[in-house]
Amino acid sequence: MGGRKRVYLINTGGTIGMARTADGYAPAQGFLEAQMRRMPELADASMPEFTIHEVAPLLDSSNMTPHNWVQIAQEIHRHYDEYDGFLVLHGTDTMAYTSSALPFILRNTRKPIIVTGSQIPLCEIRSDGRENLITGLLLAAESEIPEVCLFFGDRVLRGCRAVKTSARGFDAFDSPNYPPLGQAGIDIIIHRERLWRPDAGDAWLHEGHLDATSVGALRLFPGIAARVLENMLMPPIQGLVLETFGVGNGPDQHPEFLAVLQRATDRGVVVVNCTQCLRGAVSMGDYATGAALAKAGVISGHDMTTEAALAKLYTLLSSDLSPAEVRRRMGRSACGELTTA
Numbered sequence: 001m002g003g004r005k006r007v008y009l010i011n012t013g014g015t016i017g018m019a020r021t022a023d024g025y026a027p028a029q030g031f032l033e034a035q036m037r038r039m040p041e042l043a044d045a046s047m048p049e050f051t052i053h054e055v056a057p058l059l060d061s062s063n064m065t066p067h068n069w070v071q072i073a074q075e076i077h078r079h080y081d082e083y084d085g086f087l088v089l090h091g092t093d094t095m096a097y098t099s100s101a102l103p104f105i106l107r108n109t110r111k112p113i114i115v116t117g118s119q120i121p122l123c124e125i126r127s128d129g130r131e132n133l134i135t136g137l138l139l140a141a142e143s144e145i146p147e148v149c150l151f152f153g154d155r156v157l158r159g160c161r162a163v164k165t166s167a168r169g170f171d172a173f174d175s176p177n178y179p180p181l182g183q184a185g186i187d188i189i190i191h192r193e194r195l196w197r198p199d200a201g202d203a204w205l206h207e208g209h210l211d212a213t214s215v216g217a218l219r220l221f222p223g224i225a226a227r228v229l230e231n232m233l234m235p236p237i238q239g240l241v242l243e244t245f246g247v248g249n250g251p252d253q254h255p256e257f258l259a260v261l262q263r264a265t266d267r268g269v270v271v272v273n274c275t276q277c278l279r280g281a282v283s284m285g286d287y288a289t290g291a292a293l294a295k296a297g298v299i300s301g302h303d304m305t306t307e308a309a310l311a312k313l314y315t316l317l318s319s320d321l322s323p324a325e326v327r328r329r330m331g332r333s334a335c336g337e338l339t340t341a
Contacts, residue, residue: 005048005141008083010075012068012098013058014091016118016129025121027058032089035122041134048084048141061091061098061117066210066314069101076106076113077205085112085140089133092117092152092164092172099150099159101311103335105206108198112145115159116152119170128153128170135184142188147196147335149181156182156190160308160337163278176279177303177339196336208318215313217306219243219276226256233264233271239313239326240264240271241306242298244290248273248282252292265297268323270316272309272330274301281339299327302338312337 011017017032018025033052036042042050053075059068076086090098099115106113116136118129136151148159150173157175166172182190214236218229220243233240244250251257265271273282273293281303284290294300301309312334316326333340 005084007048007050007085007087007137007140008079009050009052009087010072011052011054011089012072014061014089014117015121016089018121019123027060029054029058048137050137061094064094064098069098069105070210073102073105073205077203080203084143087136087140088115090115090117092119095150096162096164096173096307099148099162100307103148103160104311104315107204108201109203110146110198112140112142113148114140115150119172138188144190144192145195146198154184155180158336160335161305163305163307206315208315210314210318213238213314213318215239215310215317217241217243217310220245220250226260229257230260233260233269237269238317240269241274241309242271243276243306244273245276247286247290248275248284248300249287249289250293252289258292258296261296261298270313270323270326271298272301272313273298274304274306274309299330302340304338308337
């Protein structure tokens with residue numbers, strides 16, 4: 001026992017530990033641990049020791065909020081010095097949001113923080129949760145991964161680059177603008193050259209109150225009315241991720257739409273331009289339709305995912321920074337969430 005790594009497992013809820021109910025699968029306190037006791041492979045000498053912490057109440061991830069992101073980070077921070085790594089079990093619906101938020105909330109970790117779950121509960125015969133759980137524990141005990149990762153199927157992804165791309169498949173997540181950090185096949189291979197190199201120091205917990213910050217996202221569509229945008233940008237909104245067309249384009253022949261954006265940015269609302277496309281980056285100078293947004297005060301989100309841009313806005317806007325400083329930091333990579341030229 002003495003030489004085995006120690007992992008702190010945080011069960012937040014989600015499909016992996018759900019039980020059957022009359023209304024469908026639902027989180028059940030203690031059910032995941034009972035299922036894990038029926039897995040003899042977890043007691044194998046090659047596996048790390050682990051402690052299970054179950055949040056209360058357990059949540060279907062559709063009910064996750066920024067407040068819950070902070071609670072997960074605080075739980076990791078409390079036990080940071082006691083364990084070699086951390087495994088967060090989470091529902092798949094908003095897993096990409098949580099795995100994007102944790103790197104910003106819990107900065108400069110030098111230990112692995114792995115987020116995983118499953119599409120089918122552990123209690124079912126074809127559950128993908130068994131492999132995700134076993135490999136997730138092994139990855140959490142791997143000292144060479146100093147960042148938050150999302151592991152699912154057979155790939156290790158940077159948490160703040162991950163998006164959910166399939167509602168039904170076991171390969172449910174992708175990292176469109178950054179290559180996987182590793183693969184789990186016959187061997188678990190980690191690409192060290194792709195890993196994020198944290199700043200000096202131990203894990204630092206973001207102390208802002210994210211639930212007091214007002215951030216939103218709006219996807220453009222042909223014919224969108226200025227009133228829709230205006231309603232979205234009404235106080236107390238502080239930041240907005242605007243999901244635009246192509247390389248960051250919007251309607252430049254819609255003066256009221258642009259005027260609404262201008263009024264909001266003038267009063268300090270931070271509006272970040274992220275592309276609706278799965279792959280690629282925003283380049284607002286390529287077309288007049290993108291330049292018009294820039295003139296209205298919208299800033300580039302580069303190749304950030306919507307999930308990462310939202311999480312970054314939440315943390316920056318809750319940090320007592322000026323809107324100008326938030327805009328500046330949105331364009332700088334804090335934990336590998338974006339690629340800059």
